[in-house]
Amino acid sequence: MTATASGAAGAPDTAARRLAGALHRHPRLRLTLLLTAPLLWLAVLYLGSLGVLFVSAFWTTDSFTSQVVKVWSTDNFHALLTTPVYRQVVLRSIGVALAVTALCAVLAFPVAFYTARVARPRWRPLLVGAVLMPLWASYLVKVYAWRLILSEGGPADWLLRPFGLAGPGYGLPATVLTLTYLWLPYMILPVHTALAQLPAGLLEASADLGARTWRTVRSVVLPTVLPSVAAGSVFTFSLSLGDYITVQIVGGRTQLIGNLVYANIDLDLPLAAALGTVPVVVIVLYLLAVRRTGALSSL
C-alpha cells in the first residue's frame, strides 16, 4: 500500500520503495517490526520486573545496614505465612477489595440501567460523560475531599445527625467507602455497555412469555450483564487490592498489604518483595476465576 501511495505521488523515492517492497515480500519481517517493541515491553520490562520481584523475595537483609544480601532463603515466605499480623493484613486487604467490588456492582447496576435504557437517547452520552467526570480530577484531591467529608463534625456527620447517627469517622468503613467512590466509574462503564447492547426483543419476548419485571431482570437482564460485572470487577478488585494511599488518608489506624510493602521497601527489600507477591498471586487467582464466567472476552 505504501508502494502504491508513493508511486502515485509521482516522485518515486527509490529507498522508500525498495523498503516497502521488501516489507511486502517478507510478512515475517513485517510482523517482527510490528511486535518487537511491545513484546520487549511486555516480556522484559513488565514480566521481567515481576520476575525480579519474585526472585528478590528469596534474598535476605543485613539487619543493621539494611544491605540486601544475595543469599537464597525462604525465610521471608516463611515469615509471611506464619506471622499472624501478615495473614490478618492479607485477609483484611482481600476483604476490602471484595467489599468495594460488591458495593460497586450494587451501585453500578441501577445507574447503568438508567443511563443505558431509561434516559432519553440524546441524554445518554451526556450522562456517561457525567459518570466519567470524576476520573478527570486528581486522585489525591478526591481522597482528601473524602477526608474532609468524613471528618469529625464534617458533612457526613451533619447529614446523618437528624437521624441520630454519626459519620463512620476514619477507619475501615471510610476506606471501603472512598475506594468505592474512586472505582465506581470503572464498574458503571462495562455494565452500561452491556445493558445498551441488550436487544430490546429479549425483554419483549420475556414479557410475552408472561414474565413480570423482576422475573425478567433475574432471568434475562442479569445473566446477560453478569460477564460485564465480572469485567468491571477486575478493575475494582485489583485497584482496591493495590491501593495504599487512600487507607493512609482516611483509614485511621488501618493498614493494608500495600502499607506493609511501603513500610518495608527501604529497610527490608526482600520482605517487601515477598509481601508484594501476595497481591500478584491473589489477582492471578481472581483472573482465573473471572475467566470462567467468560467476562474477559467482553473487556
Place this chain on the structure above:
Amino acid sequence: MRLTRILPAVAAALLLTATACDNSGSGGGGSATGLNPPDLKAPAKLGRTEGQVNLVAWAGYVEDGSDDPKVDWVTDFEKRTGCQVHAKVAASSDEMVKLMKTGDYDAVSASGDASLRLIASGDAAPVNTKLVPNYRDVFPDLKMQPWNSVKGKAYGIPHGRGANLLMYNTRKVKPAPTSWSAVFDDAAKYKGHVTAYDSPIYIADAALYLKATRPELKIKDPYALDRKQFDAAVDLLKKQNANIGEYWSDYLKEVSAFKSGDSVVGTTWQVIANLAADEGAKVKAVLPKEGSTGWSDTWMVSAKAKHPNCAYKWLDWIVSPKVNAQVAEYFGEAPANAKACAETADKNFCTTYHAADKAYWKRIAFWNTPIEQCLDGRTDVTCVPYAQWVRAWTEIKG
C-alpha cells in the same frame, strides 16, 4: 516537591587520603560503646573546591528559591564558593541511608536514627570540625553526642533540633495533661481520638514513658532496650492501638486532624502546634513531666565523597548564623548555632523553640539508632536492633 537534579556520577571513588587529625579535644559526651566503625580519616586541611556538591536532605533544608522565591540560601552559597548544589530530598531516615550507600552523594542531613547506621557501615566519614569555623558557635550540648560522634571522634556538624511534644485540644482534653499517660494508660478516655507518630522509632516514646512509670524494668536509654524492656514497650503500644484514631507521619495531616477534632491528644512537633494554632485550632503543646523524645539532625560527609571540599564549605554555610536562622525558621526547629538567635525574623523565635534552654534539652532523649550492642553501655545483654523495631511496629498496628 523539588525534583532530583543529581548529575550521574561517573568518576571512581575518591579516597580521602589526608593525614590523621586529632579532634577528640572538643570534649565530653557519650559515645556508642561496642560500636566499632571502620577506621576512616578526616581531612586535615581543605583543598580547592570542586565546583559542585551533591546533598541528601530533609525537605526544607536545602532551599534555592524554587519552592518559594523568598526562601533561598543556596544561591548565595553557590555564588560565594562556586559549588553548584544538587540536592535530593529524602522522605525518611531509611531512604537517606539507602541513598548514601550509593556513594553518589557528598553530604547528608541525617537524623539520629540514621547517623549511627551510616557511621557503622563506613558510609559516613569523621569530620574535622576545625575546618568548619562556624562549629565554634554551635551550642555545646549539641556537640559530641552519641548520635554524632563515636569514641570521641566527631562525625558531623549539628544542624538543629526539636522535641516530640504532647499536643492536646484545650476544649476537649480536661484537665490539661502533664504526663504521657494521657496517650498511654489514660488513653481510653479519648478512645478513637488519640494520635501517634507513624514510625518504628515511636517505640522509644513508649519506652521513655515506661522508664518513668515502671522503674522495675530499669530502662536507662529508650533506644537501648533488651528483649524484656522492648516487649513491655510493644505491649503498651498494642494497648494504645485500640484507642488510636489515626497515626500521623505527614505533618499537614496532623494539623487537619487537630483542626477538625478527629485527633484531640497525641505527639507533635512545635511547628505543627504553631501551624494548627494559627489555623484556629484550640491546641496547646507541652513537654510532659517524663520528658520526651526528639530529633537532632547532623550534616555528615560521605566516606566516598567526590566533592569533599565543597561539602565542608556547605557544612560551614548551613550552620553560619544567618543561614542557620533561616533554615530553622523555615522548617520550625531550634537552630544549632547560638548566634543564629540574633538573626531570626521573628525575634521570639529562639524562645518559642527553647533554642538556648539547656534544662529543656536535658529532658529530651534524641533519636538514636537501636543496635545490638546496648547504647547505654550494658554488656551483659544484647539489645533489640532497629530491624526488629520495624517488624514490631507492623505488628503493633495490626
